[in-house]
Amino acid sequence: MPIRDFPPFRDLREFVRHLDAAGDVARVAEPVDLVHDMAEVHRRVIARDGPALVFERPRDASGRILPVPVIANLFGTRERVAAGLGIRPERLAELGEALASLREPQPVDGLRDALARLPILRAAMRTRAETVDRPVVQEEVRTGRDVDLGTLPVQTCWPGEAGPLITWGVVTTRPPDSETVAGYNLGIYRMQVLGPDRVIMRWLHHRGGAKHHAQWAAQGKDTPVAVAIGTDPATMLAAVLPLPEALSEVRFSGLLRGARPRLAKARTVPLLVPADSEIVLEGFVSATETAPEGPFGDHTGYYNAVEPFPVMRVTAITTRRDPTYLSTFTGRAPDEPAVLGATFNELFLPIVKRAFPEIVDVWLPPHACSYRMAIIAIKKRYPGHARRIMMGLWGMLPQFTYTKLIVVVDDDVDPRSWDDVAWAIATRFDASRDLVVIDRTPIDYLDFASPLSGLGGKLGIDATNKIGTETSREWGAVLKATPEVTARVDALWSKLGL
Incomplete structure (x- = not known):
């Protein structure tokens, strides 16, 4: 995207360093419980438009301090969402205009118009994915019996919830008849942890991941899935933006970032994964097995009903040597989804105006x-x-x-x-x-x-x-001072002592 105020953030760490330099990160050295307490701290901070949080010593339900720190409230303000998009908040409308042009490109009107579009064409070249042979996200690889989701600091956010919930994973799927990146779908779906290597994948029927799952299930096959936790901000935001269905989130992330997406072959599933992520969960979502999901606190401010969703068997956990886990909570606004929605409202307005x-x-x-x-x-x-x-x-x-x-x-x-x-x-x-x-x-x-x-x-x-x-009635006229009255009182105002 030719609209960018900040250098490309290749990974989550570069983005956090950028926020830290702006004084927008708070580091919590005190142990904080993953069960309920961390979400309550987050809730109070986001209500005050507070900083991104790094919990350096997360504590699990058994009282054990886990060595993997947790980042929360990453997108808890409009300014941080805009920074994740690579821009200052005052340029959100400009980026929205660019998105509207992507959805409905206009025909080229002469040489001058073609030359004016060269920056967009150059930016489009950044959408081509680059394959990385030795990605940092695979510095540590656990497969088979070594897979244990209990080693990750997964939160339980609200009293009465069914268990730990993975909330900020970028879920990658593809249709069974295509292996090209252009056919990939990226989405954010919550996942209830059932055990060391099993989670429930809660994707709604109209979402791209569920569509791919239905296609694989129609062939009697389980769906290969990769879940990237802690990617660069462009990849995360591309996964939640209202993009045209035909536009690949992977390719758009490169356009948004201003640099080519870096992908690597997964270890146990036929997918490419974000190479610079903190953590990737690989596995297969069952074509037939489901489990009751929930209850969990939702963006409505209520607990959702318990319903069956498909089960994913985790075949590998790959990480950096010193990974960081990204998490959030959902509840009645303000929460991060509400902040994202309010910011995306500004991006969405030019698209609505086109229609x-x-x-x-x-x-x-x-x-x-x-x-x-x-x-x-x-x-x-x-x-x-x-x-x-x-x-x-x-x-x-x-x-x-x-x-x-x-x-x-x-x-x-x-x-x-x-x-x-x-x-x-x-x-x-x-x-x-x-x-x-x-x-x-x-x-x-x-x-x-x-x-x-x-x-x-x-x-x-x-x-x-x-x-x-x-109407058949005479309609009322709105009360309004005349420009002359306004000008006279403006000139008089400083003399009134008011």
Whole structure:
């Protein structure tokens, strides 16, 4: 990507050093329990927009101090997410425009336009993966009976959870009929630890990993999987960004990083893995075996229901000689997924505007689980315009599939201000006319408020000024001081002693 303010971060360590130099890392020398306490420390720090945390002496349930330190709260602020993307936060909108161009590239308009695009073409060359023969992530290799997930500092975050949970693993899968990197899927899926070499892979049906698993299972085969823990920030963020389905996360990570992805052959599965990771778990997800997963605390602020998901048998753990484990917790905002979602909102806005130019701003409130509610400000031009926007977002953009409430306001309303939104609803909305209710639509199956798992209703609220045939009454005029009054009081203000 030709938009970059910082040098490429080849691995997690370089990124942490960058944050450390900025005074944005706190190191905890005191032993901290992996069961509940570490998550509670993290929760308090992220609520204060605090630094990334390095727990140097994690303590397991038996009281043993593990030699592998834990990094948490890595992406706990907007500034650190932007730094992971290689930019300063004020350039997020610019990066969003570049992402929008990738999704809908425009035809070249003459020689000058072609020359202007040369930086993008040069950046595209960085998407080609480089194969590394002796990767640092394979300095230590454990296979067979030596595989023991108990040697890793895996957290149990909330009381009542079913057990330790791996939360920040970048899961790599591929379809059975292709071994090219272009066909790889990278995703972040949580994994419940069942034993020394068994975990539950919780991937949702619409995600790329689950799609590949279904393809392997249709052939009666287990799915080869590699889970990279502690990769460079570009790889982690590429795995969670709303990229076009045809765009490989591996290749995009190179574009984002400004350097070619470095991959290495896994030891026990037919996959390439991020060569500079801290830890990689290799194994196979069963085509037939499942186990009850959960309950675990979720981004909703509730414990999720116990449901069956496929079991992964770990065939190898490869690490650096002195690895660091990356972890997080999920719960009611603020948590790292909420911070990521709020930051990605700024990247996503140019993409939405490409589809609907009349949209001025979009806000996905983090405390509404980031995507379940959307406030949309538009330049309204005709009767029914707000309803068209609701239908378009629900029907055309996959990112709004699980958004169950959309509030549309005019462009004189700040959608990020609850005071403004409440005023618009109170003065421009009538329940008998301005509600749009749709039932039996796809809903996040974690949303237990829906009447059926994965199937529920959507609500649209038209809080715009009513024009034309939308109303038969004279519409009110908004109170506003004239420019002349504003200028006179501005000139007078310093004399008023206020």
